[in-house]
Amino acid sequence: MRSILxxxxxxxxxxxxxxxxxxxxxxxxxxxxxxxxxxxIASARARLSMLRAEWAYxxxxxxxxxxxxxxxxxxxxxxxxxxxFGRVETVPYPRDETLLPVIxxxxxxxxxxATEASE
Numbered sequence: 001m002r003s004i005l006x007x008x009x010x011x012x013x014x015x016x017x018x019x020x021x022x023x024x025x026x027x028x029x030x031x032x033x034x035x036x037x038x039x040x041i042a043s044a045r046a047r048l049s050m051l052r053a054e055w056a057y058x059x060x061x062x063x064x065x066x067x068x069x070x071x072x073x074x075x076x077x078x079x080x081x082x083x084x085f086g087r088v089e090t091v092p093y094p095r096d097e098t099l100l101p102v103i104x105x106x107x108x109x110x111x112x113x114a115t116e117a118s119e
Contacts, residue, residue, distance in 0.1 A: 065079075
């Protein structure tokens with residue numbers, strides 16, 4: 001009986017060692033993937049900051065003004081003037097068709113006063 005218990009314990013230890021060995025390698029692989037992802041994120045952020053800087057450089061007002069002047073024949077772009085903007089009061093907003101007209105209004109405050117007085 002004792003030898004069976006010893007054999008079962010040895011098999012359990014070998015099984016647990018095998019499981020721990022595989023879990024260790026899975027953990028190392030997950031850590032390596034995580035480091036790769038972190039490296040990819042860092043390079044993407046660096047690339048994004050470079051693109052933002054380039055976008056800001058290309059959209060300088062003096063450069064855009066110069067491009068508009070050079071391509072005036074094709075585009076016909078003019079600088080903004082205050083006369084081009086309208087007033088808010090002149091904007092024709094659509095009517096709200098979801099509101100229904102009130103045909104027979106009921107005075108609720110007097111109806112509430114009458115029920116309170118009867119109680």
